Amino acid sequence: MQLASFNETALRRNIAWVQLLGLCPLLAVSENLIHALALSTASAVVLICSAVIVSLLRTFISDALRLPALVVVISTFTTLITMLIESLSWSLYAAIALYFQIIVTNCMILGRLQSVAIRSRLAEAFTDAVYTATGFLFAITALTVARVLIGLALPLAEQPVGAFIIAGVLLALVQKVFREPRKTSEDFRDTASQQS
Amino acid sequence: MKGIVAFTLLCLVSSGCLALVHHFTKETRKENREEFENRELEGLVPSLSNSELCLQGLELYRVEERGYGGKIKLAVVYENSTLSGVRALSHTETPGFADILNPESWISNFGQMPLDHIDAVTRATITSKAVIKAVQKVNADHASGISPCN
The missing domain is CATH 1.20.5 (Single alpha-helices involved in coiled-coils or other helix-helix interfaces)
Known part of the structure; x- marks a missing residue:
């Protein structure tokens, strides 16, 4: 499989702002930069480790058991990292334990494993996971910084409602910047006339 | 295969x-x-040892009850045989809905007003009912003479 570049994976096709995956934790923990960084690091570790394992095991995973196998891998790493955080930093765990636990249902991870890791060689699967995780980190940091800064003047931004509104605005901005211009009917007519 | x-x-x-x-x-x-x-x-009791607390007329009960997202662990304190406060020690309730368990919020009603005057909270019904049920359980124990001091 052709490996997409960093720009392509982390920015132009950003997992959150362009592909709209993994939005649940994104909205949930973006009220505080430490929580946001902790969660995106934990998600990154789970994604990268799972991608490596899935890529190594890809010839052994049969089609019929693909989904159960991927879920076993993801949930193992999620539980491992939850236990590690629980033993390393209780205050962090107490604050956002639930969001660590639901990394397992983060569609960013399953999506990436299904679309890339399971049909790529180790190096490619690893690189793609790193790029994707970085993109997620960018997305969550951008939302958190926006929420905290706007929250200084407008407390609404720190509320869940504010998260949705700011996420919507960021989404629109990113789509505006990175989306290729939509083809108009004129363009189609041009290509059609060139072909004929 | x-x-x-x-x-x-x-x-x-x-x-x-x-x-x-x-x-x-x-x-x-x-x-x-x-x-x-x-x-x-x-924030609730001056000491953690039961014997010291009992000397000061304080009884500390620990109780668990099933909430919405799992077990809620509570500490229930009686001062001179009247309910004086309830604190949530740990829980896995959904963030936001669990705010009623913060020390300064709904849960501080326990000890400040009679137990049967405390209502469940709309939007956190299961969590608040679980807390009320747990405290009632402790209250029944307390009434029948089961105490950490005995």
């Missing part, structure tokens, strides 16, 4: 890893949890 064998092996290896990490982090996780719970208790 090959797929089934591989999948079984994968499950075995992953449960092995989980068991290993669980085993090695068990102690620290338990200590962390207890330290956290004790810190929560500090």
Whole structure:
């Protein structure tokens, strides 16, 4: 499989702002930069480790058991990292334990494993996971910084409602910047006339 | 067939890893949890030892009740045989809905007004009913003479 570049994976096709995956934790923990960084690091570790394992095991995973196998891998790493955080930093765990636990249902991870890791060689699967995780980190940091800064003047931004509104605005901005211009009917007519 | 064998092996290896990490982090996780719970208790009682508390006329009950997202652990304190306060020690309720368990919020009603005047909270019905049920259970124990001081 052709490996997409960093720009392509982390920015132009950003997992959150362009592909709209993994939005649940994104909205949930973006009220505080430490929580946001902790969660995106934990998600990154789970994604990268799972991608490596899935890529190594890809010839052994049969089609019929693909989904159960991927879920076993993801949930193992999620539980491992939850236990590690629980033993390393209780205050962090107490604050956002639930969001660590639901990394397992983060569609960013399953999506990436299904679309890339399971049909790529180790190096490619690893690189793609790193790029994707970085993109997620960018997305969550951008939302958190926006929420905290706007929250200084407008407390609404720190509320869940504010998260949705700011996420919507960021989404629109990113789509505006990175989306290729939509083809108009004129363009189609041009290509059609060139072909004929 | 090959797929089934591989999948079984994968499950075995992953449960092995989980068991290993669980085993090695068990102690620290338990200590962390207890330290956290004790810190929560500090606002409620002057000491953590039952014998010292009993000398001051305080009875500290610990009780667990099933909430919305799992067990809610509570500390219930009686001062001179009247309910004086309830604190949530640990829980896994959904963030936001669990705000009623913060020391300064709804849960501070316990001890400040009679138990049967405390209503469940709309939007956190299951959580608040669980707390009320747990406190009623302790209250029944307390009334029938079961005390940590005996």
